[in-house]
Amino acid sequence: MNFKTFITAVAIGAAVYGAGQVYGKYKNENLSANMPAATSLFKQTSYTENSATTPTVDFEYAAAKASPAVVHIKVMQRGRIASSNPFAQNNQQGNDDGNGPDGMSYQGEGSGSERQVASGSGVAISADGYIVTNNHVVDKAEDLVVTLNDKKDYKAKVIGTDPSSDLAVIKIEANNLAYLNFANSDDVHVGQWVLAIGYPLNLETTVTSGIVSAKARSIGINSHNSNSPIESFIQTDAAVNPGNSGGALVNTKGELIGINSAIASPTGSYAGYSYAIPSNLVGRVAGDIIKYGSAKRAYLGVMFGNDKMSEADRQKNNIPEGTGVYVMEVTNGSAAEEAGVQKGDFIIKINGSTINTGTEMVEKISALRPGNKVEITFTHNGSATTATGTLKGESASNRQPGQPTENNQPDQSDGNQ
Numbered sequence: 001m002n003f004k005t006f007i008t009a010v011a012i013g014a015a016v017y018g019a020g021q022v023y024g025k026y027k028n029e030n031l032s033a034n035m036p037a038a039t040s041l042f043k044q045t046s047y048t049e050n051s052a053t054t055p056t057v058d059f060e061y062a063a064a065k066a067s068p069a070v071v072h073i074k075v076m077q078r079g080r081i082a083s084s085n086p087f088a089q090n091n092q093q094g095n096d097d098g099n100g101p102d103g104m105s106y107q108g109e110g111s112g113s114e115r116q117v118a119s120g121s122g123v124a125i126s127a128d129g130y131i132v133t134n135n136h137v138v139d140k141a142e143d144l145v146v147t148l149n150d151k152k153d154y155k156a157k158v159i160g161t162d163p164s165s166d167l168a169v170i171k172i173e174a175n176n177l178a179y180l181n182f183a184n185s186d187d188v189h190v191g192q193w194v195l196a197i198g199y200p201l202n203l204e205t206t207v208t209s210g211i212v213s214a215k216a217r218s219i220g221i222n223s224h225n226s227n228s229p230i231e232s233f234i235q236t237d238a239a240v241n242p243g244n245s246g247g248a249l250v251n252t253k254g255e256l257i258g259i260n261s262a263i264a265s266p267t268g269s270y271a272g273y274s275y276a277i278p279s280n281l282v283g284r285v286a287g288d289i290i291k292y293g294s295a296k297r298a299y300l301g302v303m304f305g306n307d308k309m310s311e312a313d314r315q316k317n318n319i320p321e322g323t324g325v326y327v328m329e330v331t332n333g334s335a336a337e338e339a340g341v342q343k344g345d346f347i348i349k350i351n352g353s354t355i356n357t358g359t360e361m362v363e364k365i366s367a368l369r370p371g372n373k374v375e376i377t378f379t380h381n382g383s384a385t386t387a388t389g390t391l392k393g394e395s396a397s398n399r400q401p402g403q404p405t406e407n408n409q410p411d412q413s414d415g416n417q
Contacts (some may be wrong), residue, residue: 022155057193057252063207065254068149068178070247072199073133073156073170075118076143098395114206121247122146122170123177123199123256125286129154132286133246134162134261138168146172149205160289164297165230165281165366166261169289180248183255185278186235186353188212188347196274197236198247209236216360217275217349219262229291230297232363233275234258250277258282280367288369298370298391301334302327304358324348324379334388339376348384349377 049060120137126131131146142155154172161168163185189212196208234249240260249258258276288295305326324346341347348353350364351374368374370393375388388402 022380028215045158057332059193059195059207059209059252062195062250062252062254063197064193066180066197066248066250066256067205067207069180070149070197070199070205071122071124071131072147072204073122073131073246074140074147075120075138076145077116077118077140096308108186119199119202119213119243120245121243121260123246123248123259125178125182125256126179127175127177128317129174129177130159130348131156131170131172132259132282132287133168133170134259135163135166135168136261137246138170139163144170146170148174149178155248160293162285162289162295165277165285165295167259167277167282167285169293171271180250180254180256182211182279182283183253183257185234185257185280187258188215188251188278190214193252193390194236194238195237195250195252196240196241196244196247196276197250198260199242200241200243202243202395208239210236213237213273216357216363218359219264219275230281230362230366232278232281232359232366233261234278235273236276237272238274257280278363278367283362283370284367296369296392297394298365298372299331299394300361300365300374300376300389301331301336301392302347303329304347304361323356325355325361327378333392334390335374336376339378339387340376340380340385341376341378344382345380346376347376347378349375349386351375352377 012251050218075156105328120131120133122131122137125132138158138161141158144158146154146156148154155172156170156348159169159171179296192212194210194212196210198206200206212234213383216230217233217235218231234257236249238249240263244260247260247263248256257279259279260274260276261284264273264275285295305328308407325348327336327341327343327345327347330341330343347361349355350361353364355361355364365374367390370391371393372387374391375386377384379385
């Protein structure tokens, strides 16, 4: 059966850029080709006292520790606002006035007097009221009301937003809030247990469990709100539904490893995979917003190609299969140029961590700030070199992904960093 898989932001209602918008689709692949014979897939097993057993995972501690720090966010707007088509749970007046761009359906256009209510989740990150959530949850909000786990309501204000990463920080006037500690998302491994905590479908605090299915996923959802998107999602199979946007993804210690942001689904509700922004990026962006009012993004200064490299290129540059990012251009005065990186080189490590894809490289650099030193390991004519450069901030010389080239044809690179 053929169907489209939609990449959808997981907030309920009106004041969101992606609740119901379709941003991408995956193609079904023929999985039957080259399958081994059925008889080779099975073998008999028996239990003995020496058989390995999997220890029982206890989610109670993590749920009890993390749930009080996850909050419900209600967003109020007036006027023409996109519904979460067709899965909206808006609390609103007015009739559907037809279809808008990108297949979106709009409600409440006209007098502008209709009150639109959308909702999402958030995570308290300090005892004095700072809360991190998704940009698409609070974008264009007129009023925000935060409900804590103990049912107390607070008015909130937006401190700052970062559409590139789809993160935002809001604040309530409160003290002694329960808040989450950040885990190092670089230490997250595929297969480890996680919990997703939030307020889906206008329910009260809801906890679901799953495993990390993949890391460093790029799904194209942030490119619709930024010329310089940052995407390196943690993919999980923990159930996430509309209203979970901005909620917590935690490990079994109850530590924050990500902020839930989107789902892949044929219907708009949970059907298999969800995507969370890694905690290292969350911490850097939220810290910048609290300190400066906006995120200070660092750039390595390279335009990189796609992750598909020919076997001949790999052999020529002594690069193992599945590693390395091809450098298409180097920005003058950048950290990459300072370190000696040249066009045609392959970046294989950032600060000692192996780089397998351009998405992973973007994540590593995005967790740093302008002025930070970065150690780059790269191959040039088959020889590996490690050198250091100083990261720069955004400038006019940093051509953004998706901008046309001089001949007005689409840029064939994967992006800039």
